[in-house]
Amino acid sequence: xxxxxxxxxxxxxxxxxxxxxxxxxxxxxxxxxxxxxxxxxxxxxxxxxxxxxxxxxxxxxxxxxxxxxxxxxxxxxxxxxxxxxxxxxxxxxxxxxxxxxxxxxxxxxxxxxxxxxxxxxxxxxxxxxxxxxxxxxxxxxxxxxxxxxxxxxxxxxxxxxxxxxxxxxxxxxxxxxxxxxxxxxxxxxxxxxxxxxxxxxxxxxxxxxxxxxxxxxxxxxxxxxxxxxxxxxxxxxxxxxxxxxxxxxxxxxxxxxxxxxxxxxxxxxxxxxxxxxxxxxxxxxxxxxxxxxxxxxxxxxxxxxxxxxxxxxxxxxxxxxxxxxxxxxxxxxxxxxxxxxxxxxxxxxxxxxxxxxxxxxxxxxxxxxxxxxxxxxxxxxxxxxxxxxxxxxxxxxxxxxxxxxxxxxxxxxxxxxxxxxxxxxxxxxxxxxxxxxxxxxxxxxxxxxxxxxxxxxxxxxxxxxxxxxxxxxxxxxxxxxxxxxxxxx
Amino acid sequence: xxxxxxxxxxxxxxxxxxxxxxxxxxxxxxxxxxxxxxxxxxxxxxxxxxxxxxxxxxxxxxxxxxxxxxxxxxxxxxxxxxxxxxxxxxxxxxxxxxxxxxxxxxxxxxxxxxxxxxxxxxxxxxxxxxxxxxxxxxxxxxxxxxxxxxxxxxxxxxxxxxxxxxxxxxxxxxxxxxxxxxxxxxxxxxxxxxxxxxxxxxxxxxxxxxxxxxxxxxxxxxxxxxxxxxxxxxxxxxxxxxxxxxxxxxxxxxxxxxxxxxxxxxxxxxxxxxxxxxxxxxxxxxxxxxxxxxxxxxxxxxxxxxxxxxxxxxxxxxxxxxxxxxxxxxxxxxxxxxxxxxxxxxxxxxxxxxxxxxxxxxxxxxxxxxxxxxxxxxxxxxxxxxxxxxxxxxxxxxxxxxxxxxxxxxxxxxxxxxxxxxxxxxxxxxxxxxxxxxxxxxxxxxxxxxxxxxxxxxxxxxxxxxxxxxxxxxxxxxxxxxxxxxxxx
Numbered sequence: 001x002x003x004x005x006x007x008x009x010x011x012x013x014x015x016x017x018x019x020x021x022x023x024x025x026x027x028x029x030x031x032x033x034x035x036x037x038x039x040x041x042x043x044x045x046x047x048x049x050x051x052x053x054x055x056x057x058x059x060x061x062x063x064x065x066x067x068x069x070x071x072x073x074x075x076x077x078x079x080x081x082x083x084x085x086x087x088x089x090x091x092x093x094x095x096x097x098x099x100x101x102x103x104x105x106x107x108x109x110x111x112x113x114x115x116x117x118x119x120x121x122x123x124x125x126x127x128x129x130x131x132x133x134x135x136x137x138x139x140x141x142x143x144x145x146x147x148x149x150x151x152x153x154x155x156x157x158x159x160x161x162x163x164x165x166x167x168x169x170x171x172x173x174x175x176x177x178x179x180x181x182x183x184x185x186x187x188x189x190x191x192x193x194x195x196x197x198x199x200x201x202x203x204x205x206x207x208x209x210x211x212x213x214x215x216x217x218x219x220x221x222x223x224x225x226x227x228x229x230x231x232x233x234x235x236x237x238x239x240x241x242x243x244x245x246x247x248x249x250x251x252x253x254x255x256x257x258x259x260x261x262x263x264x265x266x267x268x269x270x271x272x273x274x275x276x277x278x279x280x281x282x283x284x285x286x287x288x289x290x291x292x293x294x295x296x297x298x299x300x301x302x303x304x305x306x307x308x309x310x311x312x313x314x315x316x317x318x319x320x321x322x323x324x325x326x327x328x329x330x331x332x333x334x335x336x337x338x339x340x341x342x343x344x345x346x347x348x349x350x351x352x353x354x355x356x357x358x359x360x361x362x363x364x365x366x367x368x369x370x371x372x373x374x375x376x377x378x379x380x381x382x383x384x385x386x387x388x389x390x391x392x393x394x395x396x397x398x399x400x401x402x403x404x405x406x407x408x409x410x411x412x413x414x415x416x417x418x419x420x421x422x423x424x425x426x427x428x429x430x431x432x433x434x435x436x437x438x439x440x441x442x443x444x445x446x447x448x449x450x451x452x453x454x455x456x457x458x459x460x461x462x463x464x465x466x467x468x469x470x471x472x473x474x475x476x477x478x479x480x481x482x483x484x485x486x487x488x489x
Numbered sequence: 490x491x492x493x494x495x496x497x498x499x500x501x502x503x504x505x506x507x508x509x510x511x512x513x514x515x516x517x518x519x520x521x522x523x524x525x526x527x528x529x530x531x532x533x534x535x536x537x538x539x540x541x542x543x544x545x546x547x548x549x550x551x552x553x554x555x556x557x558x559x560x561x562x563x564x565x566x567x568x569x570x571x572x573x574x575x576x577x578x579x580x581x582x583x584x585x586x587x588x589x590x591x592x593x594x595x596x597x598x599x600x601x602x603x604x605x606x607x608x609x610x611x612x613x614x615x616x617x618x619x620x621x622x623x624x625x626x627x628x629x630x631x632x633x634x635x636x637x638x639x640x641x642x643x644x645x646x647x648x649x650x651x652x653x654x655x656x657x658x659x660x661x662x663x664x665x666x667x668x669x670x671x672x673x674x675x676x677x678x679x680x681x682x683x684x685x686x687x688x689x690x691x692x693x694x695x696x697x698x699x700x701x702x703x704x705x706x707x708x709x710x711x712x713x714x715x716x717x718x719x720x721x722x723x724x725x726x727x728x729x730x731x732x733x734x735x736x737x738x739x740x741x742x743x744x745x746x747x748x749x750x751x752x753x754x755x756x757x758x759x760x761x762x763x764x765x766x767x768x769x770x771x772x773x774x775x776x777x778x779x780x781x782x783x784x785x786x787x788x789x790x791x792x793x794x795x796x797x798x799x800x801x802x803x804x805x806x807x808x809x810x811x812x813x814x815x816x817x818x819x820x821x822x823x824x825x826x827x828x829x830x831x832x833x834x835x836x837x838x839x840x841x842x843x844x845x846x847x848x849x850x851x852x853x854x855x856x857x858x859x860x861x862x863x864x865x866x867x868x869x870x871x872x873x874x875x876x877x878x879x880x881x882x883x884x885x886x887x888x889x890x891x892x893x894x895x896x897x898x899x900x901x902x903x904x905x906x907x908x909x910x911x912x913x914x915x916x917x918x919x920x921x922x923x924x925x926x927x928x929x930x931x932x933x934x935x936x937x938x939x940x941x942x943x944x945x946x947x948x949x950x951x952x953x954x955x956x957x958x959x960x961x962x963x964x965x966x967x968x969x970x971x972x973x974x975x976x977x978x
Binding site: 106111168175221313315321355461 | 655659737803
């Protein structure tokens, strides 16, 4: 851990050495209990003090009747309480010297004037006692590095490289399943709720300094401190990419955001301008937000906009070419020496254009190593998109034809493919260029799962692959521009 | 089978009573052998005559040295042969009285002038002998109703309702896995290749008449007979929806299409106009093509553009609202009587706006039946989008809390959910309105898999769900317009 991150004002909120928990009981059908369970299941190693008026233990932990009864003041209080008592409890925490809180409870700003007044009180208390808190109306923190998860859903991914700052708690928890399936994880995910005390900008500063975070994703319904956001984002963007999905640009999106976190979202074009100025890559959907983070966090940046598409099938090649052009990538013709390398590897029914259409590879090794290796040697090519079909189905009959039973042939095919995938994955490091796969097959089956587990992004459509590579190219340009403008980190 | 479909000129090409197969051997690493294997694995019940110069049996079937040696002339010849001998073999088939062919072999129009001349010859032979053929450079037919599959990949879906006409063979075979995972299937899928004799328009006419086809998908790189396409499509669109993905509108897409099927694609705007005039819904990606077909083929049409979003989470609600508006759907406020029905079902932290945000449902039954039922009763609402999280994870702890072991609690939770899903699915028939789910969880896990298996589309993002419902609304309007214009089927 670098020294700078421990000095960040949110450090002990996100990496607490001890926790007081308000609102858990021994009743499992209860949001507070579910959240305390998440903290326990994550394997949190610090001290936890459940605060409960009547129970002597909660989920097996010694409980205390009030925060002033605990042996010491922990770094963090988690509040999952009825709206009306949140203020008093926060004040008790402040008096006790607890410096950080996660206020999960809702019913504040987002519920109307009465809730807004209660939220004002939380803000005054925090100021009086020098506290920082996430929320209210949030799900708080998931930080696998500190083994803390204050959300009600189990975090079953490993520690990852994606930092998330989200104005939706759901977009933290709902991504766990997807990230796990892709062998990805959060470095730290933060749900900011109504942002009464800690806002997106604070989170951006934290994630910018966090050494575990290689790329920052943001779900944005509103930006409350525009100027400061731009300042911080430009500084962070020099070090690592920031990707944002903005919802609220449409009239109905705006209304939905208002009832969600009490945020007043602005027109789409305005936000487009702010994000551009801030050096933030804009994703058009939540799916894209994570696609972009995946590619940007796991691949070297392309040195330019020139991509090549490798396919064994015309349709998926043409669809990718169309998507590349619409995304602003270029598909230059291959250089003469590349064509010489390819000629013996591509049958006469194929095409040595761009897309390179192999039709039917002579050997599987050609498709997984020799051809992409030749393409990446081309100095004029900055990125490679490869279309993948499930080769296991195509390989095992040829092994079975040697007289082996089908089950043994399938096993050998998987083994053969596994070796090929190691080679394919190594292309990224060998050439220092991004390689993104795409396929219509299930990413949960071999060999795509294997390729993904080895660290190569494989996306479920040519368009998603093209857009992800374009986002990388966009970030590379942006970073150059920030440097040219003399931006400092 | 209606009488009209058997009179369609392509009927015995797509539903052959017997097949001659050229190009299969007993060597498994061979495209011809793989395709003959596909035909056999599909369970084709007619006679198959492999033609082979030397072998006496091929894959266990009696082989013949030439087509004039077979006991009778079958309906269909499948040719997977070196380019240069295709013409002679097609001519032999014509002389023998074989009236239909699938020419898988490539190396024709798409390969340059020499190939183009050979393709011309195929066209002349077909004319001379009154033959119809798919290809060259195609994968032919997958028709589970006749148990025929002339593509090299195994078709493991059941018979379905999606008819596909594709200028890419890959977009036939590469969808098998996806369709199977979604409990979907093709009614008939046709890969047209270079369209020397049978083109997209012929396929459209066939699929329009085919009683198994409820919705038609098209992958289009070029339309060769524009005027006829518009005529046929308008007639078909009156009976069933047609959805097309057009690639080739961009410069690079155009070049890729040229090298793929020798097609000269036109500018994007031109095709946009043709498709609109033809009454065809345009999908922006391959993913959308199948999303739209799924929704249009399995749900009643919405009577208007008004949708309601049901969510238990603000972010996914706001993202869906934004996507709905961008897709042209309306999100009207709920009627007073709907709000009365909902009030006891939605906690005070929730919202009775549109999106309806339940935050945390009091009972799971409320989320799966009572609330959507109330929403669909609203006369001003034409379609419902529901956000689904995985409830099994949330349900079993509450069952386990009654003292049951976790495995038993999980089993009971699955059973409970299964009953709920039956109810949720029944909403579509009870109200005669479309209901589309969306989620970020894996569609291959319960309960989403169960919901999908019961016939409710669940899409992997709010945007995809909104776009699918918008496509349904677009088709409903379009159909009204065709009727108003006096279009006849």
